[in-house]
Structures are given as structure tokens and as C-alpha cells.
Amino acid sequence: xxxxxxxxxxxxxxxxxxxxxxxxxxxxxxxxxxxxxxxxxxxxxxxxxxxxxxxxxxxxxxxxxxxxxxxxxxxxxxxxxxxxxxxxxxxxxxxxxxxxxxxxxxxxxxxxxxxxxxxxxxxxxxxxxxxxxxxxxxxxxxxxxxxxxxxxxxxxxxxxxxxxxxxxxxxxxxxxxxxxxxxxxxxxxxxxxxxxxxxxxxxxxxxxxxxxxxxxxxxxxxxxxxxxxxxxxxxxxx
Amino acid sequence: xxxxxxxxxxxxxxxxxxxxxxxxxxxxxxxxxxxxxxxxxxxxxxxxxxxxxxxxxxxxxxxxxxxxxxxxxxxxxxxxxxxxxxxxxxxxxxxxxxxxxxxxxxxxxxxxxxxxxxxxxxxxxxxxxxxxxxxxxxxxxxxxxxxxxxxxxxxxxxxxxxxxxxxxxxxxxxxxxxxxxxxxxxxxxxxxxxxxxxxxxxxxxxxxxxxxxxxxxxxxxxxxxxxxxxxxxxxxxxxxxxxxxxxxxxxxxxxxxxxxxxxxxxx
Amino acid sequence: xxxxxxxxxxxxxxxxxxxxxxxxxxxxxxxxxxxxxxxxxxxxxxxxxxxxxxxxxxxxxxxxxxxxxxxxxxxxxxxxxxxxxxxxxxxxxxxxxxxxxxxxxxxxxxxxxxxxxxxxxxxxxxxxxxxxxxxxxxxxxxxxxxxxxxxxxxxxxxxxxxxxxxxxxxxxxxxxxxxxxxxxxxxxxxxxxxxxxxxxxxxxxxxxxxxxxxxxxxxxxxxxxxxxxxxxxxxxxxxxxxxxxxxxxxxxxxxxxxxxxxxxxxxxxxxxxxxxxxxxxxxxxxxxxxxxxxxxxxxxxxxxxxxxxxxxxxxxxxxxxxxxxxxxxxxxxxxxxxxxxxxxxxxxxxxxxxxxxxxxxxxxxxxxxxx
Numbered sequence: 001x002x003x004x005x006x007x008x009x010x011x012x013x014x015x016x017x018x019x020x021x022x023x024x025x026x027x028x029x030x031x032x033x034x035x036x037x038x039x040x041x042x043x044x045x046x047x048x049x050x051x052x053x054x055x056x057x058x059x060x061x062x063x064x065x066x067x068x069x070x071x072x073x074x075x076x077x078x079x080x081x082x083x084x085x086x087x088x089x090x091x092x093x094x095x096x097x098x099x100x101x102x103x104x105x106x107x108x109x110x111x112x113x114x115x116x117x118x119x120x121x122x123x124x125x126x127x128x129x130x131x132x133x134x135x136x137x138x139x140x141x142x143x144x145x146x147x148x149x150x151x152x153x154x155x156x157x158x159x160x161x162x163x164x165x166x167x168x169x170x171x172x173x174x175x176x177x178x179x180x181x182x183x184x185x186x187x188x189x190x191x192x193x194x195x196x197x198x199x200x201x202x203x204x205x206x207x208x209x210x211x212x213x214x215x216x217x218x219x220x221x222x223x224x225x226x227x228x229x230x231x232x233x234x235x236x237x238x
Numbered sequence: 239x240x241x242x243x244x245x246x247x248x249x250x251x252x253x254x255x256x257x258x259x260x261x262x263x264x265x266x267x268x269x270x271x272x273x274x275x276x277x278x279x280x281x282x283x284x285x286x287x288x289x290x291x292x293x294x295x296x297x298x299x300x301x302x303x304x305x306x307x308x309x310x311x312x313x314x315x316x317x318x319x320x321x322x323x324x325x326x327x328x329x330x331x332x333x334x335x336x337x338x339x340x341x342x343x344x345x346x347x348x349x350x351x352x353x354x355x356x357x358x359x360x361x362x363x364x365x366x367x368x369x370x371x372x373x374x375x376x377x378x379x380x381x382x383x384x385x386x387x388x389x390x391x392x393x394x395x396x397x398x399x400x401x402x403x404x405x406x407x408x409x410x411x412x413x414x415x416x417x418x419x420x421x422x423x424x425x426x427x428x429x430x431x432x433x434x435x436x437x438x439x440x441x442x443x444x445x446x447x448x449x450x451x452x453x454x455x456x457x458x459x460x461x462x463x464x465x466x467x468x469x470x471x472x473x474x475x476x477x478x479x480x481x482x483x484x485x486x487x488x489x490x491x492x493x494x495x496x497x498x499x500x501x502x503x504x505x
Numbered sequence: 506x507x508x509x510x511x512x513x514x515x516x517x518x519x520x521x522x523x524x525x526x527x528x529x530x531x532x533x534x535x536x537x538x539x540x541x542x543x544x545x546x547x548x549x550x551x552x553x554x555x556x557x558x559x560x561x562x563x564x565x566x567x568x569x570x571x572x573x574x575x576x577x578x579x580x581x582x583x584x585x586x587x588x589x590x591x592x593x594x595x596x597x598x599x600x601x602x603x604x605x606x607x608x609x610x611x612x613x614x615x616x617x618x619x620x621x622x623x624x625x626x627x628x629x630x631x632x633x634x635x636x637x638x639x640x641x642x643x644x645x646x647x648x649x650x651x652x653x654x655x656x657x658x659x660x661x662x663x664x665x666x667x668x669x670x671x672x673x674x675x676x677x678x679x680x681x682x683x684x685x686x687x688x689x690x691x692x693x694x695x696x697x698x699x700x701x702x703x704x705x706x707x708x709x710x711x712x713x714x715x716x717x718x719x720x721x722x723x724x725x726x727x728x729x730x731x732x733x734x735x736x737x738x739x740x741x742x743x744x745x746x747x748x749x750x751x752x753x754x755x756x757x758x759x760x761x762x763x764x765x766x767x768x769x770x771x772x773x774x775x776x777x778x779x780x781x782x783x784x785x786x787x788x789x790x791x792x793x794x795x796x797x798x799x800x801x802x803x804x805x806x807x808x809x810x811x812x813x814x815x816x817x818x819x820x821x822x823x824x825x826x827x828x829x830x831x832x833x834x835x836x837x838x839x840x841x842x843x844x845x846x847x848x849x850x851x852x853x854x855x856x857x858x859x860x861x862x863x864x865x866x867x868x869x870x871x872x873x874x875x876x
Contacts, residue, residue, distance in 0.1 A: 111338060125599050131336040132603035133610075133653055139335075139380070140607050178849055180604045181633075183331045185854055188600045189285075190332035192294050193324045194394060195350040196596070198316025203349045203358050205342070250856060294596070296857060335603070 110134055112207075119207045124196075136180070144176050240264040240287060240322065240402045240433070245301035247286050252297070256282045257457045260301070264402055264435055269428045271444035271465065272437040274454035275478030280437035283454070284406040287435065288324040289313070306401075320351055323400030327407045329387035333379050340382075340390050341366070341375040347398040365397035368430075369423050385416020389423055396427075403427070405436045409443065421446075445469065445482035453477050520583065524576030531568035569676070573641075593639035593682075593859050601637065601858075605630025606650040613654070613667075625835050627667075631674055632681040632843045636690050637858040640682025647674030673790040677836070680782040681843075685860045689778050690847060692866045693770040704773030705764050711780050712757055715834050759841050771844065779840030780833045787828030794824040 114127045240263070247257040257279050264270055264287075272280050285291040289310045292299050303310040305321060326332050337343040344365055348358040366372045369389045374382065379390050388408060395403070405424065409417035421443045428434055428447045438444050444451065444465070451468040453461035455477050461468050468474065469485045480486065491497070577590060613627025631650060635643020651674045654667035684690065696704075763772035847855065847864055855861040 114336075125594065128334075128336055128599060129602045129606070129649060130653065132334075132600075133606040133649070135335055135338075135380070136603050136607035137610055140611050144611075174849075177608065177629075177846060180608065181601070181846070181850065182854065184597060184601045184604060185857070186326060186328060186331040187335065188597045189290055189294065190326060190391075191334065191596060191600065192290055193288065193319055193326075194334065194347040195316050195319035195398060198319070198350055198352070199314070200352050203352055203355055205345060205349065205355060205358065250853065 115204060115207050118202070119204060124202055140176060140180060143179065147175050239266075239304070239306060240435075241302075241304045242287060243302045243304070245286060245299060245303060247282060247291060247299045248297055249282075250296040255457060257286065259458050260286075261459070262287070262435075262452065264433050266401070266433045267431045269434045269436070269447045269449055271441075271448035271451040272435060272454065273439065273441060273444065273451060273468075273474075273477070273479045274460075276439070278454040278478070279457040280454060281406050282457070284324060284404045284435070284437055288322050288404050289318040290324070316350070319347070319400075320398050321400055322402045322404065323395035323398055324404040325388075325392055325395055325406065325408050327411045329384055329391045329411070330380075332391045333387065334394075338378055339375065340371070340377050340379050340393075343379045343390055344393045344397050347394055351398065361397045361399065365393040368396060368427070369393050383416060384412045385419040388412060388416065388420050392420070392423065401433060403432055403434045405434065405438075407437055407439065409438070409440060417443075439479065441469070441480060441482045442484075445484065453479060520576045520579035523579060524572040526572075527575040528568045528572030531571045567672075569679070590641050593642040594645075595638075595859060597858055598634065598638040598642050602634055602642070602646050602649070605634045605646050606653060608633075609646075609650040610654050625831070626839060628674065628677050628836070628839050629842055629846075631678045632839055633846065635678040635681030636685035636843060636847070636864065637855065637860055638682070639686065639860055640679040642859075643678025643682040644675040645678070647671070647676075647678035650674060669793050670790055673786055673793065676789055677782055677786055680778075680785060681840075682860075684775075684778040684782075684840075685863060688863050689771065689774045690844060690864050691771060692767075692848065693774075694866065695768050696770040700770055701764055701768060704770050705761065708760055708764070708773045708776045711776060711837070712760075715780070715830075715837070759845060763844075772841070775840045775844045776837050779837030782840070783833030783836035784829065786836060787825065787832035790832070791825035791828045794828070 110131060114131045117130075118124060118127045242260055242262045245257060245260040246255050247260075248255040260283060262270070262283075272283065274280050282291065285295065286299060286303060289303070289305075291297055293311070293315065299311075305313065305318070310318065334343060334346050337346060341362060345358050345362040348361045353361070363372075366375060369392060371386065371389050371393060374386060374390070379387060382390065392408070408424065409420050412420060417440070424434070424436070424443075425446055434447070436444060436447065448465045450463065451461070451465045452459055453468060453474060460477055461471055461474065469481050470489075474481055481489070608630040609627050612629060613625055627650075628647065631643055631647035634646040648671045651667040651671040760772045760776055763769045852865060855864050
């Protein structure tokens with residue numbers, strides 16, 4: 001059930017970029033309810049989307065020129081009905097995209113995604129890069145925290161005035177960056193020792209199930225994308 | 239038999255060779271120790287013997303490296319890994335960095351070999367059991383202590399069932415507890431009859447395991463012989479290697495006019 | 506140990522020639538198509554004319570991809586494999602890419618979330634891989650970084666807009682790869698004072714030019730006196746401007762330190778490559794920023810967009826203007842940072858990457874190897 005949305009969502013995203021926002025909303029909210037992650041989805045999505053959406057609202061609402069219908073004025077700023085419309089559209093679009101992405105993140109464990117990709121013929125090198133990158137982000141954070149602590153223990157100021165903090169930044173960033181990069185050589189050797197260079201098929205220990213319904217809905221969504229594009233161009237959906 | 243004959247190895251662009259005149263035989267059931275000051279060529283020797291140099295890191299090699307009668311350079315890439323295992327110093331950079339459980343981490347090598355699924359599972363279980371870390375199977379390898387992490391790395395190599403095992407200072411980056419954990423595991427592997435080459439500066443560990451010891455100086459063999467002869471050789475300290483504690487004490491005792499056998503009884 | 510395919514034969518020239526022709530053809534077709542679509546049509550959202558000029562860079566980028574794809578498929582037909590691509594993906598590159606992607610995401614997110622300055626710093630990894638491994642590897646790093654940033658990285662580090670800009674990141678990777686390949690990142694130490702002065706003048710000119718552009722942006726802001734800076738002298742803005750200045754200054758100081766202390770002319774080369782990449786990136790990303798996100802990305806650059814809009818520009822022009830200010834500053838800073846990283850890395854480490862030999866000083870011997 002968790003995996004019911006694996007690849008289907010990728011198509012949703014494409015659709016979401018193109019316009020029919022209500023549709024996307026339905027495609028995000030309903031599967032979320034089914035998968036039982038709606039509260040978490042809303043919380044996370046709100047967190048991610050809020051700054052974006054607010055920014056989008058402000059910029060478009062107040063700074064859309066050529067607005068005919070003036071709603072109100074604050075100093076030099078003119079709020080127009082046209083501006084409001086653009087602003088709301090942008091905000092909804094952002095919400096749709098964020099919602100779809102967050103749902104994807106919440107319902108698809110990285111392991112399943114990677115195994116599924118590999119089973120479908122994606123190179124093990126590519127899946128290595130994906131899973132390693134995702135695990136490296138927190139590793140770099142941990143390392144930064146360690147280096148920060150170490151530098152602080154050596155009397156380096158990472159708090160206080162802005163200038164001091166900036167001066168403190170370099171001794172933190174440099175070892176983290178260089179250390180992570182220098183580790184590449186060792187890890188490459190260690191991977192060679194684990195037979196990664198061998199040609200031929202790899203054994204997969206498991207892969208997520210894929211039902212007929214999932215396959216069908218996936219195709220449906222993929223097909224809907226060119227349809228929407230065509231509809232947009234021919235002026236059908238405005 | 240893993241056999242190096244008159245090997246000379248030069249890193250890419252280096253003016254002088256990092257290894258010269260190295261001859262070494264590692265037979266099944268044999269445990270050979272490799273000592274020497276840092277930068278004396280221990281790690282390089284391990285890389286050459288594992289076929290990673292020059293194939294993977296470049297450079298030029300002269301002399302021959304033979305694996306069971308075949309030249310190492312002629313074997314296809316990836317095949318050597320199934321026959322010669324190598325473990326490096328730092329366990330965190332030796333993990334694949336992509337697996338979220340110890341079980342999958344250990345299974346990574348056998349998966350790459352393309353073995354049947356049951357075989358992969360069996361080998362993984364076997365390797366975990368051999369190192370007594372079955373209990374860690376579901377843990378995240380990134381969240382283990384250094385010593386346990388090194389055991390996971392070692393298990394990942396053992397799961398490939400190599401005929402020869404090369405250990406490049408496997409305990410040097412670990413805290414004392416972790417080092418003891420790994421040393422005990424290696425001792426059990428040695429007792430089980432594997433062919434092992436260990437580069438180490440902790441000679442106490444080697445004294446427990448090795449039948450033969452080679453000491454390197456500036457990339458060349460300085461001492462080579464039965465373990466006890468090398469440990470007692472007075473020039474060993476000149477090479478930057480401390481003899482095992484037991485032997486150091488014996489030498490000190492003799493110098494002080496005490497019968498070393500009385501010390502043996504104590505220690 | 507250059508794994509650079511070594512196929513500089515006549516047939517290699519042929520396929521790049523054909524690839525080039527496809528590129529030109531695709532550009533023309535693309536330009537014509539957009540011209541037709543936009544002919545007299547007003548964008549209902551913005552009330553602006555969607556001019557071909559704004560989308561032209563995007564078309565160029567797509568045409569570039571098509572051209573390369575053609576060249577590579579010809580190579581595949583000729584040789585049965587893709588040595589020029591696979592040669593860029595050695596084991597080391599595969600292992601470096603995730604690190605590079607993580608650096609992009611961590612730094613990019615930190616800057617986007619915590620600092621309101623008109624730069625991104627989200628392409629250090631992309632440029633590093635491009636320079637060390639080659640254009641295709643650089644592009645793959647950039648594209649993957651942006652997709653992962655949007656899709657699979659846990660929420661504190663999730664940034665949905667990133668996926669839409671994947672193509673921009675890809676182009677940045679390609680440009681960095683080309684810069685590395687033609688040897689821009691090769692240190693050129695101990696050059697004559699004359700050369701250094703010329704390099705210094707060019708660099709100084711660029712920096713002054715960029716600074717001038719940025720100040721235009723700030724002037725627009727303060728002149729319009731908008732919501733978040735009601736008195737025109739909001740201390741917040743002064744602090745932010747100062748902060749941005751310090752970061753850019755650090756890169757500037759770095760450039761001149763390299764030029765005149767190490768007498769390394771490459772600093773100027775690197776700065777020029779950074780500006781060029783920045784301009785290209787700006788032209789490509791502007792239509793995306795305008796079309797998909799209504800001009801905002803939730804980052805510190807949004808205020809620039811706001812300023813331009815207030816000045817009466819349409820949304821495409823506003824995002825282009827913002828990009829032309831932010832991107833060259835950002836990419837020049839990033840290129841200089843990458844160059845500093847490369848200097849700090851061990852020679853033997855660099856030499857083992859596909860383009861590593863092109864990053865070493867032309868005449869210097871590779872040093873001794875420790876064991």
C-alpha cells in the first residue's frame with residue numbers, strides 16, 4: 001500500500017507543473033489519506049512551501065504591473081485584482097508541486113526506490129550515486145557539527161558578532177569540504193575490493209511488488225501529460 | 239598461492255619506486271606479518287598484492303604477481319575481488335555508504351558477484367556468524383562504533399569468500415576496545431586456517447598470529463624470516479618497529495641480568 | 506592516466522561537426538517555433554508579451570543537448586560504445602558524485618534558507634565534478650543534485666523548486682567540464698608582472714562591472730521604498746547587503762591573493778569562466794523562474810525580482826535581470842572556491858580523475874608518493 005504511489009507520482013509531478021491544479025490536489029490528498037500520512041504530509045508540505053508561497057504572493061500581488069482594477073494602495077504600492085489572481089495561481093501551483101513531492105518522500109522509502117530503479121534496468125552506478133548522495137547529506141551535517149565543536153574547543157568563536165561568525169565560518173567549511181572529498185579515494189578502493197568492477201548482472205535480494213492496477217494508473221498519468229500539453233497549446237485550458 | 243617475485247612498483251609520476259625487490263609467498267593456512275615504519279611501503283605492498291595497484295591507481299609494476307599460477311594483471315576486473323580480500327585502516331570510508339542495514343552492507347559483495355539469491359543470503363549469514371555480529375544484522379552500519387564497523391567491513395570481505403586475506407593496519411584507527419574486538423576476530427580467522435597477510439605496527443597482535451614476518455625499510459625488505467627470529471633481531475628497532483611487549487621485556491630482563499623465563503611465567 | 510577516450514581521430518571530428526549542425530538546426534527551429542507561439546499572444550498571467558528573446562537561451566540549451574546527443578549516437582554507431590561518455594564515469598567519479606551532490610544541497614539549502622543574499626552557492630559540487638571528470642559527468646551531477654534535492658532528500662533539506670532548474674544545473678556542469686578540459690583550471694604560477702597586471706585588470710573590470718550591476722539592483726530597491734524596507738534605511742537590509750559583500754569580497758580577495766602572491770594567472774582565467782557560466786545560467790533559468798514559479802524561488806534573490814517588477818518590467822525581464830545580477834556573482838564566487846579547493850587537494854588525488862592531468866601545472870613534476 002505504501003508503494004501504491006511509487007512511480008505514479010512522478011507522472012503527477014509533471015502534470016502538476018502544467019496547470020490543472022485542483023486535479024493535482026486530488027491526486028495528492030486522496031493517496032495521502034489512503035496511505036495514512038495526511039497529517040504528516042500537511043505539516044511537512046506547509047513547512048517547505050510556506051516561505052515560497054508567501055514570497056510568491058507578495059511579489060506577484062504587489063508588483064504586477066498593468067493591473068487595471070485597483071484594489072487598494074499603500075504608498076507607492078498598488079494592489080490590483082490582476083495581481084491577486086496571478087499571486088494566488090502561483091501559490092496554488094507551488095502548493096501542488098510541494099504536496100506531490102512531499103507525498104513521494106513520505107510514502108516511498110529510498111531503499112525501495114533504488115531497488116525498483118535497478119530492477120528496471122537503471123545502472124548500479126546510477127543507483128549508487130542516488131543512495132549515497134542521500135546518505136551523505138546527513139553525514140556532512142554530522143561532520144560539520146563535529147568540526148564546529150572541535151574548532152570551538154580550540155577557542156574559535158562561532159557565535160557573537162557577525163564579523164566573528166564569518167571569520168569562524170572558513171575553518172569549519174574547509175575541513176568538511178576537503179575531508180569529504182579526500183575520502184573519495186579510500187572509498188573507491190574499498191568498493192573495488194567489494195567486486196563492484198565485475199561485469200554482468202547483480203543479484204537483487206528483494207524488490208517491491210508492482211500490481212496491475214499500479215501499472216495501469218501509471219500509464220494513464222504518463223499519457224495525460226502530453227494530452228495536457230496539447231490542450232494548453234491549442235488554448236483549451238487557457 | 240599468492241606469490242610476488244622481485245616486485246618493483248612506482249606510483250604515477252614518482253621518481254623513485256615505492257617498492258623494490260619484494261618477494262613474498264602467501265600459502266593457504268599461512269599468516270604473514272608485515273612491519274615497518276610508516277611510509278615504508280606496507281600499504282603499497284597490500285595494494286599491489288590485491289591487484290589494485292597498478293590497475294586501479296595507476297603507476298608501473300615490474301616483476302610478477304601470481305595468483306594460483308595466473309598473472310594477476312591478466313584476470314578480468316572484479317574477479318580478483320572474489321579471490322583476494324583486502325581491508326583498509328578506516329572502517330567508515332570502507333563501508334559502501336549506501337546500505338542502511340548491516341545485513342545488506344555485508345551482502346553487497348556477493349550481490350556484485352551475481353550469485354544466486356540463496357547463496358548470497360547463506361554467505362552473508364556465514365560471514366556475520368564467523369565474526370559473531372549476527373546481532374547487528376538489522377542495525378545501521380553508520381551508527382556503530384569504530385570497532386564494530388570494522389567487523390562489518392571485514393564480514394563484507396569474508397562474504398566474498400576470498401582465498402587470501404590482506405589486512406592493511408586493520409586496527410590502527412580504532413580505540414583500544416575496538417582494536418581488541420577486531421584482533422580477536424582476526425585471531426579466530428587465522429586459527430580457522432585462512433591465508434592472511436597483516437600489515438601492522440602493533441607487533442603484539444602479530445606476535446599472537448604470525449608464523450612469518452617481513453620488515454620493510456623504504457620499500458625494500460630489510461628482514462624476512464620466521465616470526466621469532468625477526469622479533470629477536472636487534473636491528474628491528476632501527477627500522478622503527480617496537481618488538482612485541484613480551485620480547486621487549488625479555489630483552490630488558492636479560493640486560494638487567496634477570497632470567498627471562500621468570501618473566502614469561504608472570505606475563 | 507587520462508581516460509579521455511583517446512579517439513581524436515578524423516571520425517571524432519566528423520561526429521562533432523554533425524552534432525554542431527544539429528545544434529544550429531535545432532536552434533533555428535526552436536527560435537521559429539517560439540516566434541510563432543508568441544506572435545502577438547499575451548501571456549494571460551502576466552499581461553506581458555512572451556518574447557522569443559527571453560526563451561532563446563533556453564532553446565540554445567535544449568539545442569545543445571540535442572547536438573551532443575546526436576554526436577554521441579554517431580559515436581555509438583561508429584565504435585559500438587561510448588568511450589567519450591563512459592570514460593568520464595570512472596569509479597572515483599561515481600564515488601565523488603554523491604559527495605558533490607551532498608555539498609550542493611547542504612550549502613545551497615543553507616544559503617537559501619538562512620542568508621538573504623543574491624547568490625546561491627549550490628553548484629560547487631557540480632563544478633568540481635565537471636572540472637575533474639568532464640562535461641557529461643558535470644551535467645549528470647548537476648541534474649541529479651537538483652532532482653534529488655526536490656524528490657528524495659528529507660524535508661529540512663527539501664527544496665521543490667530545484668527540480669525545475671535541473672537543466673540549468675546540467676548546463677553549468679557542461680560549462681565547467683569544458684573549462685576544465687581546455688585547461689582553465691591549470692595553475693599558471695610565477696607569471697610575469699605584465700601578464701598579471703592584464704589579468705588583474707580584466708578581473709578587476711569584471712568585479713567592478715558585477716558590483717555596478719548589483720548596486721543598480723540595490724538602488725532600485727531603495728528608490729522604490731517597498732514593504733519590507735519601509736524607511737529605505739532598514740538596518741536589516743544594510744546587514745544583508747554587508748554580508749553578501751563580505752562573501753563576494755572573500756572571493757575577490759582570493760582572486761587577487763592568487764594573482765599577486767602566488768603570481769598565478771589562472772585566477773583571472775577562472776574568474777572569466779565563472780562570469781561566462783553565470784551569464785549563460787541566468788539566461789536559461791530566467792524563463793523557468795518566471796514560467797513555473799511566478800518569479801520567486803523563496804531565496805534571497807526574490808527581492809531583486811520584486812525590485813525589477815516594481816520598476817515596471819514584465820516578469821520575464823525581471824527574472825532575467827535578477828539572474829544577470831545574481832548568477833555571474835554566484836558562479837564567479839563558486840568557480841574561485843572550486844579553484845581554491847583544487848589547489849588544496851593532493852596532486853595524486855587529482856591526477857587519477859579523467860581530466861585530472863589538465864588540472865596540473867604544465868611543467869611541474871608530480872611529487873613523491875607516500876605509501
